[in-house]
Amino acid sequence: MAIELKQVIKRVGADTHIHRTDIKLEEGRFNILLGTTLSGKTTLLRLMAGLERPSSGEIWFQGRNVTGVAVQQRRVAMVYQQFINYPNLTVYENIASPLNVVRMPAAEIAQRVRKVAELLQIEPLLQRMPSELSGGQQQRTALARALVKESSLVLLDEPLANLDYKLREELREELPKLFRDSGATVVYATTEPAEALLLGGYTATLHQGRITQYGPTASVYRAPDDLLSAQVFSDPPINTAAIRKRGARFHYNDRVSWLAQGKYAALPDGSYTLAFRPHHITLAANNRDSVSVTGKVVVTEISGSESVVHMRVGSDTWVSLSHGIHQFARDQDVELFVQTDNCFYFDEQQRLI
Amino acid sequence: MIDKTTNQRAWFLVLPVVVLVAFNALIPLMTVVNYSVQETFGNNVFFFEGVKWFEQILHSERFHDSLLRQITFTGIILLIEIPLGVAIALAMPKRGPWVSVCLVLMALPLLIPWNVVGAMWNIFALPDIGLLGRMINGMGFDYNFTQRPLAAWFTTILMDVWHWTSLVVLLAYAGLSAIPDAYYQAARIDGASSWSVFRYIQLPKMKRVLTIAVLLRFMDSFMIYTEPFVLTGGGPGNSTTFLSIDLVKIALGQFDLGPAAAMSLIYFLIILVLSWIFYTLMMRNEEQ
Structure with missing residues (x-):
């Protein structure tokens, strides 16, 4: 176990920044914290680093309670x-610099710096000043500083957000x-679902200071536990619709209905929420x-x-x-096809069925 | 033809600025240049003298003494005000309600007119009735700034530090608040000492504002006139006669217009050259 948060709560004044959180991050894993701005990603990172103390709860690091331990005494790095x-x-x-602080012998420092610089491809830049580097090279330098410590926990707070697309x-x-x-063990905070998918590893979706789901990135994406997790992990935003089940069919808007198949056939009648990603509602019907x-x-x-295409269907707005390339005029009527077999069905508590 | 009318109209718009600059800078400066190369025996009759006054001033012991006093004074106050200002800025709260209280308190001395500062400190430091003067004498020192050169210097420097350290504090504080919090966090994670934080983060990040602070304080203190004039009148003897006080004595006291004009120009050039040297030296590291 690399790091574990036990019933951690963080309050600042009257605001609760992090609601009661339990999470275990295994040793050596690449973890992603996915959530919008102000969802609590940075606060969680700061709690893990020890830059902030939780208002209540405990933080365990490699089998040791480190809740009150100062950041200098922990082996963490942050970018x-x-x-x-x-x-x-x-x-x-x-x-x-981080090696100088712990008074490592100069020869060993030189060796480790060279190794890390080679890894990050900044060897030719070693004698330059940061102001003479491009943004990408500056961030590589910062990453090298984090790597050279060989910390067991590395925290990355949106490290690529300020870089241009190519870099x-x-x-x-x-x-x-x-x-x-x-x-x-890496914890990587990002606001971009696509970035999480590309990085792989494990993802925790965050919404307003709560971790809504944690698991392997692909399975969180494919099977969100609840509507919130699905919403956090979708860009452009996931489409939702309030639907009802009557008999063997689901109904939307009194005009549209389809047969409930497979495990959904056995669902009792009532209200449900349908959610589908933008690429599952298309201009062409591609399956039965x-x-x-x-x-x-x-x-x-x-x-x-x-x-x-952003459009209005009844009172819902879908993407x-x-x-x-399809160009439509404003207010033009357009026919779209929802692939119901790729939809998520949520019950009234917004849990995935 | 249409183009030409447009151009003339543009000149017309620039005219107010040209007139203003001419009246407040160019014409007075040229008048001084005019005086500096001429001799007069009154009745508004002038004779061309070439560089005679410049030679006279540059060889005059009196000018050398004032210049030396001026450099010493400016050097001392820079050595005190810059580190002190930085230290105060570092000690000021970073956020919370006390920030505005501190900033207002800091800004207060800057709002007081020069001659009022001089008069205040004159009374404050009087050895018989002034709070400061009585106190120092009470501690057993023979302190009298109207009679003892050392006491006069001490008072003048203390007054300048009181009046102008705030400027350095405000500039340094602005520089400090511009440092993103992430720098401090990164330093904490590295386990850097507070001295390292100061040396490797705060000082380099404050460099630009400190350059401005040094330049402003250098130019201002090099031209100091009102405060020592009100406080000591340049005395006792000539001990606090700085360049501008000396200049006024020559120009208005003795009415030696030629030498005074030559001295003004030399004085002006010294400030210009020293400011340029300061700026180049402090900015050169930046480019490396």
Whole structure:
């Protein structure tokens, strides 16, 4: 067990930033905290680092209660969204700084700095000052500083958010590899569902200071425990609809209905919530289980080879993602197909059925 | 033709600024240049003298003494005010209701007019009735700033520190508040000592504002006039006669317009050159 939060609560004044949280992160795993801004990702990281004390509850680190232990005494490293390096030290001195603090012999420092610099491909930059580096190189330096300590816990707070698209892709690909070899437990906070999917590992979805679900990234995505987790893990936002089951069929809006199949056939009559991702409501019917719905177009966004259509269906606003370029006028009627076999059904408590 | 009318209209719009700058900078400066190369025996009759006054000033012992006093004074107050200002800024609260209280208290001395500061400290430091003067004498020191050069210097420096350290504090505080919290967190995680935090994060991040603080305090103190004039009048003897006080004595006391004008120009050039040197030196590291 690398790190465990036991019944941790964090309050600041009258606000509760983190509601009662229990989570265990296994040694050596790549963990992702996924949630919108202010969902509590940074607070959780700071609690794990020891930069903040929980209002109640305990934090265990490698089988030891570290709740009150100062951050300096824990073996953690952290990388931030801003590129944090000492401004008047060279890249080499920056990377060496955490080792200098613990008075490591110079020869060993040199060896470790070279190794990490090679890993992050910043070896030619070692004698430069941070101000002479590009954003990507600055963040690589910051990552090197985190790696060189060989901490057992590495916390990354949206480290790629300030980088431009190309650099972000590049580093995102390298990151899991870098840390897999180091054996460190990594906690990576991000606001982007796509980033979580690309990084893999384990994901915890966060909503307003609560962890709604924690598990392997792909399975959290494919089988969200509840509606909130599904909403957090979807961009563009997941579509929802209030539906009713009567007899063998589900009904939406009194006009649309479809046969309840498989495990859903046995569900009792009543109200349910249907949720489906934007790429499961498309302009073309691509299988037999598609249900046709007519809506009014609000706006169409075309990005390269994909079209995102926002439309109003009854009182709901849905987003559809289709391949190809499709341009619609505002308020134009458009027929869309919902793939009901790819939908999530939630009960009245918003739990996945 | 249409283009030309448009251009003329543009000049017309710039005119107020040209007139303003001409009246408050160019014309006075050129008048001084004019005086500095001429001799007069009254009746508004002038004779061209070339660089005679410049030579006279540059070789005059009196000018050397004032210049040395000026450099000493400026050096001392910079050595006190900059570190003290930084120290106070570091000790000020970072957030909470006390921030505004501290900032207002800090800004107060800056709002007091120069001559009022001089008058205040004159009374404050009087050895017989002043609070400060009585106190120092009460502690057994023979303190009298109107008679003893050392006491006069001490009082003048103390007054300047009281009046202007706030400026450094405010600038340094602004520089400190611009440092993102993540820097401090990163340092804490590294286990850096508070000295390292100061040396490797706060000081480099404050560098720009401190450069401005040094420049402002250098220029201002090098031109200091009103406060020592009201406090000591340049005395006792000539002991606190700084450059500007000396200049006024020559220009208005003795009415030696030529030498005074030459001295003004030399004085102006010294400030210009020293400011430029300061700025270049402090900014050069930045570029490396």
